[in-house]
Amino acid sequence: MSDPSPPQAKKEAIKQISSIWLVPVIAVGIGIWMLFQFITSQGPEIVLKIDTAEGIEVGKTEIKALNVKVGVVTDVILNEDYSAIEVTAQMDKDAARMLKVDTLFWVVKPRIGKSGVSGLDTLLSGAYIQLQPGKSDEEQRTFDVLDIPPVAPPDAKGLRLVLTHNEAGKLGIGDPVLYEGFTVGRVENVSFDTESKKAHYQLFIFEPYNSLIRKKTRFWLTSGVDLQMSAEGFSLKIGSIESLITGGVSFRVPRGREAGELITKQKSKFRLYNNLKQVRERFYEDYLEYVMLFNESVRGLQVGAPVEYRGIRIGTVNKVPLDMLHSDKNFSNKEIPVLVRIELDRVKSHVHYDNLDMLKSSLKEEFEYGLRASLKTANLLTGALLIDVSLFADEKRYIRQRYGDYDVFPTKAGGFAQIQKEIASMLKKLNELPVEDTLLTLNKTLETSQQTLRAAEKVATELNSLLAQKDTKAIPGEIRGSLQQIQDTLDSYGTDGTTYQNLDQALIQFEQVMTELQPVLRQINEKPNSLIFSGEKVADPTPVGGRQ
16 A cells, blocks of 8 residues: 655745734834923923032922922032032923023922921922022023022012111011011012122012002111110110011101102112111201310210200210311320211200201300300210200300311310319319328327337236235225224214214203303403402392382
């Protein structure tokens, strides 16, 4: 038996392109579409200049506007001179319309600032860069990142003002702007003009408080605690809690002054004063300047000290001391010049003058009548001085003088200087006294007294020695015995004593004898010879009325 023939394979023509290739083709197409979509969705690339890259991470740190992601950081490098960090960021397509000249960027991170605590949500998510869209028509791709968030956006409703001051560092960004203690704005920018050499502080006053800004509005620095020592004593003022920590600036139209028209122009300029007292004094714009020459010390006299007429303020000390015009080498003959202002408005509140010429003419006449200025102690605790003006009728006639470009206001030594002068005169008289001769005499007297004391001491010593002897100690006993005998003797002469009774009896007998001797004595007195010759016989007495 023969085997059958093996089966034959069928031959067919193979297709040139297999359907399996559709998968990569579709994948490529999708990739191209995705690439196209990515390219077309990409926004512009921007460069941000920042002082430090703290908290910034490539591919992680986002750029947000109103909490919506609009870009991401793609690169962080140092600039060419190593003065700053350049951060490159890829923005979304929709963010291109936000990138204008006035667009602002700042880093949002946890911070404790003057306006409170902010950025606490970044403790977990990390820091991000905040974008504030600009409104300008001009586009920009390079920006400087702010150190702190802006006070207000460029299109915020309110009023921006610029304050000027001779010194920088008076205010900081974010410091409050206060009206009667209420915060109505913030300091949003600080700069220094090298040409004018003045600091500029830009404020933003929120609406509707911008209506408080008038032409006569004045701004002054507000510290948390304001303690001043002046001729008027101590002055202590405490501001708000925020100003107590950070300070700030206050404003208002001074009381008693016209407000003027409303200020609506952006970035109008105002002067920044150091305190409210300086604001009040600067309103006295009409004044006469005089130089007062003092022979006494001006220690304690400060700029701003009052010039008073019998307790009524009429002016202000402007400069202490004024520049010395003389070139004398001998300081002992120099007078200290002080520049003062006699302010018209202060004087007008008590005596009416229409203008400065009338005031000047009146003062000239008063100088002739003895109007003089003198230094006076205003505060014993601080040692501050003021200038007191008063009339002295006994003053010599005034001769008008000039000191440089100023008229001289005549002066007189003050009360304290007079006391010093009197004390000096008294000390001079004391020095002229013969103190040396008096002291010599006193020394001699003291020496004599010392000798006397030494002699007395010697006598006392000898007396103590004498009293210490045995015989001396026995003397008091003998004296007591003698005194007792004397006392006994005296007692014997008392009414109860024998001697007294005998003497009394003898006196009685003597009295009887004298009574019996009286007729004899009378007879002898009448007839001295009666003792030799017998006397006449005495006739018998005849009774009256009897018969013979």
